[in-house]
Amino acid sequence: MIILAATPIGNLGDASRRLIEALQTATVVAAEDTRTTQRLLAALGVENRPRLIALHDHNEKDRAPELVELARDRDVLVLSDAGMPTVSDPGYGLVAAAAAAGVVVTAIPGPSAVLTALAVAGLPTDRFTFEGFVPRKPGERAGALRALANEPRTMVFFDAPTRVAATLADMAAAFGADRRAAVCRELTKLHEEVARGTLDELAAWAADGVRGELVIVVAGAAPREVAFPDAVTQVLELVRSGTRLKDAAGEVSAHTGHSSRELYQAALAVRG
Template sequence: MSEPGVLVLAGTPIGNAAGAAPALLAALAEADVIAAEDTRKFRDLCRRLGVAPEASVVSFFDGNEAARVDGLVAQLLDGRRVVVVSDAGMPAVSDPGYRLVAAAAAAGVTVTAVPGPSAVLTALAVSGLPTDRFCFEGFLPRKRGERRARLAGLAAEQRTMVFFEAPHRLDAFLADAVEAFGAERRAVVCRELTKTHEEVLRGGLAELAAWAQGEVRGEITVVIEGAGTSGGSLPEALASVRLATESGRRLSEAVAEAAAAHGVSRRELYDAALKDRSGDKAQPRDPKGPAGR
């Protein structure tokens, strides 16, 4: 029985072909099988890179990834070197690859990577927002209700957040982000990173949402600051909670909205609101408030 092969996740340029690492060219030349997200785009990339891999090329995208895994693992166990490439960036990060990596690792196959450009890190680096702690949320659900629920769940997230979004849904995404995080929450829209028409727009979410009402094209990455990173005012947020609850809003809902809008900790605001409501006397917590989640 032959020794198992190697699974290689190869990062590809996110725009400018000059961003290709020499190691990518070597990986393509050494491959026995190349699993490409879009075979036509892969062949165009090879043309731009000036390479002509001799490996067999198979399609490997969201629609057929599950069906392809067993066959690719079988080839790996037969000693083949399989290279996975997505249309742009790192495979398995909002792109096909995760299932294959998990199956290959479970089969005892060596899994390695050729690092390459990343839209996530590139957008984060140029955003001007805090980079010491961040989270990647990828593409949110297309249905508005599900998308709004995901954003509402991130209202108290203190880390900088990075999202991918399709250009034709950007306006709806930003409008929902305004509702979840507040109009003034700082954000950055990165369009066509590393390409000729690269564009980086910075501003409050409401300002960016208004801009996105026009026709937007290209690959989009959105970076949004975390809650509380602007040093918001707790007294101002508490005043907003008072107004909202006096008009009939539930305390937990009022706190979530005010914390996002004023950039303060939702837990701190919730505790302050309880003290404010009770005159500093202990009261039972709202079971749907931060402590009940």
């Protein structure tokens, strides 16, 4: 089978017993960076020396068929440099290929920068969306953020320390200077820090420079004041565009604050 294994995002003490056992017995490891995996084996005191196969963004499409065939006869352990493979890291293409070929895929859960940041940010956690890395180019970044301006769920982003000040300024412009957010730096490491405030405040905080691995968590947009009849009209428009009635009611409910059940029933009544 294919085994996706989460590795520590900073603190080696977060390596699970299952991860260590898998490393001790693995014969084939597909790794985002084989040098990083070698350092992990040494740091965890694992003497096993499995066959290491590089699996990264630039070769995953070509390498996936080989790994799927290997997994028919033996377990193939898949590692990213930190956290869970496939989450802004290689692995999705391999999993898709394995599923299509009928090869079993399982996971050894563990550390996740996304969930750790979400947990400590102090923002709503009942519904959230992971947006991955913020675009590097200013124009693309500003456009991507504008498209998320009305997203009602808490949003989680990855970003580089060299760009975070510009990113926070663009977020303030797109989402509003008073939108609440948190910048989580060096999670699980010695110098872990969580800076909380408005986007305007955080942009000023980051202006002098920020170091380390970063995760940005931003509060979702507040529900817009939309009259109930107008909200029902929005539901019907989504239905006409091909959205299921239940899903349309839920989507409109998320950004208007009206009950999805009441929107569903009202739209159903209008449709007859």
